[in-house]
Amino acid sequence: MTEAARKRGDMTASRAGDGTLVVRLSGAWTLATGLPPLADVERELAASPPPQRIAFDLGEIGEWDSGLMSFVTRVGDLAAGRKIPVDQNTLPEGLRRLLALASRVPGQKDVRHVEPQASWVGRVGVVTLAAWADLFEMLEFIGEITLAFGRLVRGHARFRARDFWLLVQQAGADALPIVTLISFLVGTIFAFVGAVQLERFGATIYVADLVGIAVVREMGAVMTAIVMAGRTGAAYAAQLGTMKVTQEIDALTTMGFSPLDFLVLPRLLALCLMMPLLCLYADALGVLGGSLIGIGMLKLPPITYFNQTFNAVSLTDLGGGVLKASVYGVLVAVSGCLRGLQSGSSSSAVGDAATSAVVTGIVAIIVACGIFSVSFYILGI
Amino acid sequence: MTGRPNDANDAKDQGPHITVEDLTIAYGDFVIMRDLSFTVRHGDVFVIMGASGSGKSTLLRNMIGLNEPTKGDVTYDGESFTHADEATRQKILQRFGVMYQGGALFSSMTLAENVGLPLGEYTTLSDAEIREVAAMKLALVGLKGFEDFFPSEISGGMWKRAGIARAMALDPDILFFDEPSAGLDPISARQLDELMLELRAILGTTIVVVTHELPSIFAIATNSVFLDIETKTIIARGSPKEMLESKDTDPKVRRFLTRGEDEGKAEDAHG
Numbered sequence: 001m002t003e004a005a006r007k008r009g010d011m012t013a014s015r016a017g018d019g020t021l022v023v024r025l026s027g028a029w030t031l032a033t034g035l036p037p038l039a040d041v042e043r044e045l046a047a048s049p050p051p052q053r054i055a056f057d058l059g060e061i062g063e064w065d066s067g068l069m070s071f072v073t074r075v076g077d078l079a080a081g082r083k084i085p086v087d088q089n090t091l092p093e094g095l096r097r098l099l100a101l102a103s104r105v106p107g108q109k110d111v112r113h114v115e116p117q118a119s120w121v122g123r124v125g126v127v128t129l130a131a132w133a134d135l136f137e138m139l140e141f142i143g144e145i146t147l148a149f150g151r152l153v154r155g156h157a158r159f160r161a162r163d164f165w166l167l168v169q170q171a172g173a174d175a176l177p178i179v180t181l182i183s184f185l186v187g188t189i190f191a192f193v194g195a196v197q198l199e200r201f202g203a204t205i206y207v208a209d210l211v212g213i214a215v216v217r218e219m220g221a222v223m224t225a226i227v228m229a230g231r232t233g234a235a236y237a238a239q240l241g242t243m244k245v246t247q248e249i250d251a252l253t254t255m256g257f258s259p260l261d262f263l264v265l266p267r268l269l270a271l272c273l274m275m276p277l278l279c280l281y282a283d284a285l286g287v288l289g290g291s292l293i294g295i296g297m298l299k300l301p302p303i304t305y306f307n308q309t310f311n312a313v314s315l316t317d318l319g320g321g322v323l324k325a326s327v328y329g330v331l332v333a334v335s336g337c338l339r340g341l342q343s344g345s346s347s348s349a350v351g352d353a354a355t356s357a358v359v360t361g362i363v364a365i366i367v368a369c370g371i372f373s374v375s376f377y378i379l380g381i
Numbered sequence: 382m383t384g385r386p387n388d389a390n391d392a393k394d395q396g397p398h399i400t401v402e403d404l405t406i407a408y409g410d411f412v413i414m415r416d417l418s419f420t421v422r423h424g425d426v427f428v429i430m431g432a433s434g435s436g437k438s439t440l441l442r443n444m445i446g447l448n449e450p451t452k453g454d455v456t457y458d459g460e461s462f463t464h465a466d467e468a469t470r471q472k473i474l475q476r477f478g479v480m481y482q483g484g485a486l487f488s489s490m491t492l493a494e495n496v497g498l499p500l501g502e503y504t505t506l507s508d509a510e511i512r513e514v515a516a517m518k519l520a521l522v523g524l525k526g527f528e529d530f531f532p533s534e535i536s537g538g539m540w541k542r543a544g545i546a547r548a549m550a551l552d553p554d555i556l557f558f559d560e561p562s563a564g565l566d567p568i569s570a571r572q573l574d575e576l577m578l579e580l581r582a583i584l585g586t587t588i589v590v591v592t593h594e595l596p597s598i599f600a601i602a603t604n605s606v607f608l609d610i611e612t613k614t615i616i617a618r619g620s621p622k623e624m625l626e627s628k629d630t631d632p633k634v635r636r637f638l639t640r641g642e643d644e645g646k647a648e649d650a651h652g
Contacts, residue, residue: 158502163489247485251547254445255499256474 008033009067013040019052021045021084023075026060029068041075045082054079055087069098141338145268148260157261167270171232175278178231182223183215183282187289190214195298204298208308211290217317218324220283222369224275225328229361233336236267237357240340241350249341259341268333275329276322283321316381324372328365335360396459398423398555398587399444404453406436406443413439415613417453419606426581426588426601428621431608432637437591438482440608441559444589445479446470457555475503477555478548482563484540486532492519492543493528499550518546522576538569545576549586556580558590562597574600595640607634 009029016022021044029035044051054075061068072091076099079086088096118126151157194210240263243249249259287309294305336357343353397420404417414436421427431437442448444455446462455462462473486495496515500506506514516528522542524535532540541561548556558577562570574597581588592598598605598621607617607624609631617624617634624630625638 160498166489246483246488247481248487250442250447251479251481251485251487253447254474254477254479255502256471257502 021051172274184289187286191290191293209312212309215286221325236336237340241343271329271333279325428602428605484544
């Protein structure tokens with residue numbers, strides 16, 4: 001191969017005497033070396049008078065692949081737009097056959113995928129309607145779960161005990177490491193922020209109250225719930241979404257099993273049972289995290305710190321936190337399972353379902369948290 | 382387990398096994414298939430064929446109750462399935478088994494557990510008996526010794542076989558197959574066809590297959606319908622071999638049955 005043939009492709013467009021536009025190509029015309037711009041040809045085509053026909057001169061061309069084909073096609077399209085005939089006889093045999101193959105089935109204009117361009121108002125409307133429909137689906141799902149729960153209580157619901165215990169392990173013991181880390185750090189951070197402020201008043205002992213009440217009443221449950229939404233809620237959505245893709249849910253249905261009983265109930269129960277336990281564990285770890293600052297940094301005697309904590313936190317606080325955790329558990333499981341069952345039948349749909357499960361779960365947790373705060377305040381708890 | 386379906390078969394020989402009456406399937410305003418009517422006789426190997434995207438699988442989903450048709454009815458031995466109450470529906474569901482395209486095995490269960498799942502639910506067998514029956518069903522489809530394997534540990538062809546074993550768990554008198562040979566090499570596909578025919582011969586099971594694989598269609602079908610994309614309904618019915626021989630067959634069906642290779646000849650014959 002000559003040096004010229006190996007260098008990047010080059011093109012000149014010039015007029016021959018009879019009004020023919022001759023496009024001369026030289027060098028390598030490959031996708032790897034890159035293709036020169038079409039500007040020269042465009043200029044010549046636009047010039048007045050327009051050329052009668054276009055011909056190619058490939059005398060000095062080196063290597064070529066579908067890069068050349070794409071160039072010739074583009075020239076052809078430009079020429080077709082101006083109704084100028086293109087002489088393909090000088091093109092290599094292989095290229096001519098490729099071009100013939102590509103033009104065998106004419107492009108169909110009406111099959112082109114067109115996204116309707118909605119106006120801003122239109123888009124707001126579409127989103128609102130979708131949200132409205134989603135709300136109804138959610139309510140319907142909650143209704144169905146309630147019915148399934150009724151069947152469970154009457155002993156008619158059917159799922160495998162082994163599946164249930166496995167789910168309990170996954171939602172319980174397997175979550176301990178991440179819950180340990182998060183709640184311990186949250187306790188530490190609370191204590192640290194509080195300590196800096198309380199030290200100015202010489203009231204460092206109240207760090208114990210601050211951490212104890214905050215963790216036991218709110219943060220233990222909320223942090224555990226958010227961890228579980230990201231960890232278990234997403235897993236539920238991905239599991240059920242994948243089962244939908246592989247038609248396992250269809251198979252269950254045609255075997256006469258209700259997917260709700262068989263898949264959703266055990267997940268819901270597992271989370272609903274494990275969340276209070278995880279919450280108690282998180283409470284303890286949070287207080288322990290706070291004590292690290294109280295005892296280590298503020299030099300409070302351990303017995304004083306823990307006594308102060310126990311005096312500040314009432315059993316009602318603890319019960320309230322655990323109750324919240326149980327409710328958050330239901331919310332996380334419901335959003336995970338709902339999004340999983342709503343999932344479409346592709347890999348990206350399963351990803352969307354998992355994302356949506358976490359978002360829905362966290363939103364539900366925060367809304368429920370607000371409702372709890374207001375009602376506890378009204379009830380004087 | 383042999384015997385029973387045969388006896389049942391003899392007793393019911395007169396009436397059609399499955400009837401699809403005037404079925405119209407639509408998503409909202411978008412009609413997928415309209416005015417579908419056909420009957421499947423006892424012991425038929427009934428093939429639902431048509432080009433990709435012609436709604437074959439959708440029709441199957443409507444027949445087995447995964448989707449609700451917009452209009453029409455599907456009956457099993459004269460009993461309406463589409464408009465049945467929950468108890469009747471459950472009863473009919475136990476009379477057929479479905480093998481899904483990818484097998485649809487439950488990935489968290491071993492093969493024996495997969496096959497045993499419906500047995501545990503609908504029979505009073507002990508765990509040990511369920512396992513024995515499951516092992517026997519797996520042996521029937523050539524998976525003896527694979528009872529404790531998880532679906533992730535076996536090959537694609539074995540998935541389908543295990544799917545058949547599970548579909549047969551309750552000795553159904555109808556087996557549905559959704560694209561059984563999709564993704565199989567030619568030999569495995571043929572073996573699967575033979576397995577279907579053997580099961581039918583031994584158990585008298587009625588078989589409904591959705592497929593577009595020509596070798597399978599000619600090898601197994603005793604009766605069939607052809608779904609057309611353009612007219613959105615059935616444009617040919619009967620045995621595929623007869624369709625090919627008959628001069629009255631719609632050219633679209635002929636094209637399909639000859640892979641389009643016969644186009645020139647068909648035009649000569651009809652032109």
